[in-house]
Amino acid sequence: MKISQLLHHDTMILDLKATSKNQVIEELATALDSAGKLANKQQFIDEIHKREQQSSTGIGDGVAIPHAKTSAVLEPTIVFGRSSRGIDYDSLDGKPSHLFFMIAASAGANNEHLQTLSRLSTLLIDASFRELLMKAATKEEVLVAINEKEQLKLNAEQEEASPAAAAEKYVLAVTGCPTGIAHTYMAADSLKDKAKALGIKIKVETNGSDGVKNRLTADEIARADAIIIAADTKVEKERFSGKRLIEAAVTDGIRRPEELLRKAVSGNAPVYNGEGASSSRDGAESGAGKKSGFYKHLMNGVSNMLPFVVGGGILIAISFIFGIEAFNPESAEYHPFAETLMTIGGGNAFNLMIPVLAAFIAMSIADRPGFAPGMVAGLIAFSGESGFLGGLIAGFLAGYLVVLLKKVFNFMPPSLAGIKTILVYPVFGIFLSGYIMLEFIVGPVQTLNSSLISWLGGLGTGNIVLLGILLGGMMAVDMGGPINKAAFTFGLAMIDAGNFAPHAAIMAGGMVPPLGIALATTLFKNKFTKQEREAGKTNYIMGASFITEGAIPFAAADPGRVIPSIIVGSAVSGGLAMLFGNTLMAPHGGAFVIFVAVENWPLYLLAIAIGSIITALMIGFLKKPVNK
Incomplete structure (x- = not known):
């Protein structure tokens, strides 16, 4: 067609x-x-x-x-x-x-329709x-x-399909985008056109909406000098073990084909060792915008844990509608549906948080072989009441232990690679991480958590308010970044330990930035463009939903005025929440849980309102009218 x-x-x-x-x-x-x-x-x-x-x-x-x-x-x-x-x-x-x-x-x-649509691009x-x-x-x-x-x-496609003389360098590529209609094929053609100009023989596999086309064969992979993956979707990489591999975004395949191809034929591309590890990486090879190191691994764990936090937390909050003790069969408030909600949200979703956190941290470090050891070590941390700190330690411990095991068993021939994945890494990884957790980690961390809870419980009013100011302010510093996530994770750990006050300050602090900005765009219209005012309306919803990230576009556009304003407002809300004695029994949910999960919710709403108004007024006074 x-x-x-x-x-x-x-x-x-x-x-x-x-x-x-x-x-x-x-x-x-x-x-x-x-x-x-x-x-x-x-x-x-x-x-x-x-x-x-x-x-x-x-x-x-x-x-x-x-x-x-x-x-x-x-x-x-x-x-x-x-x-x-x-x-x-x-x-x-x-x-x-x-x-x-x-x-x-x-x-x-x-497929005929999809190929025609893709050819246009x-x-x-x-x-x-x-x-x-x-x-x-x-x-x-x-x-x-x-x-x-x-x-x-x-x-040209017909000529390309016929056998051609071997070029001096032979490169394979794989392209793919989330939709698989346009970018996939544009990146493929961009790479092929540039390869032809550079005198490089290339074959490109496309992972499009009509399936995998031009699939790379084992013989072609064996002959290739290097492989380029220009994709925003998951690509099967194990087949490239032992080959030089460059990973990039699909847009890099469109915009930077020459850079990728020259890197591929230079002999300096990293060797992919299989199971998610390469011998070396740099920014261009690992893809634009990808983070590495501790933060990357931590965020992989936190992001995969969040659905359990949000889903389980809101189910717990709904159970409170029937009464704070309605889930307890021995309580006069008992309601069977409240018990069901609590069992699903608190007894199951919440019980999986720490194991999932640890498993995905370990998987980020060691790829798939790290998942099972991380999950087991995280379950030991949960069962041993060592909380989120124990889960964090379990994830990093299991991940790096598996990385060590890969090096120790590197002597095994490639023909036994499957044995390592299904036998060696699970057995030794689960045993070693589990043993270390049981013998050396769980006890001390449990003691540390108990000491922290006792210390928080013994704080005077002044110190509690200072803690609320600190936690609230942290939520606004980077709006979803590591400082924000550190405060949020601390609040979850306190809920897990039975102290519900810190997380009340954290959620208040996290709701203020988008709410304050939304209020500023309403009150000070001459200080914002029409587009910003429209975006401000959505921030009412994001703020009410406890999505701090809604403030990011405004902070990025005017950091010198916006960031100090939101930090001050969030810090005030956090401090007031502590001063008012608010507690929060659900880890997430914003306005959806305030009325059922917050102790003394009218004053809690007042704390959020005061912080939001302070942020709005500061932004309004600091920003200049747009016509100037």
């Missing part, structure tokens, strides 16, 4: 009226709907925005390819739009977009083709240009 069969005169707009990203999505979707290609226009638009949240489809060079595969599409279709003045579409190169191809794939689209890499589309005076000229370019592409 050719592109011209999916692109029609009634799905082409040569002069877009839109002036913003949201408007262009709306205008193109309206054309699609008017052509009778959509079952539900709003559902389709929502799916487009959902894809944009993963990464912008503004690929740069004046081109944007918004796309979605959804049941809202009746039949696969392409919508073409052109803007001579250009539209800000959050492009990768920061420049306005002029050419828009909205790809609408139906949920049941066959690869054509747009050619600058002369883009210029031809910009100059086309009629819709017919656009279709002719696309037909001619597509035929050249199909001819």
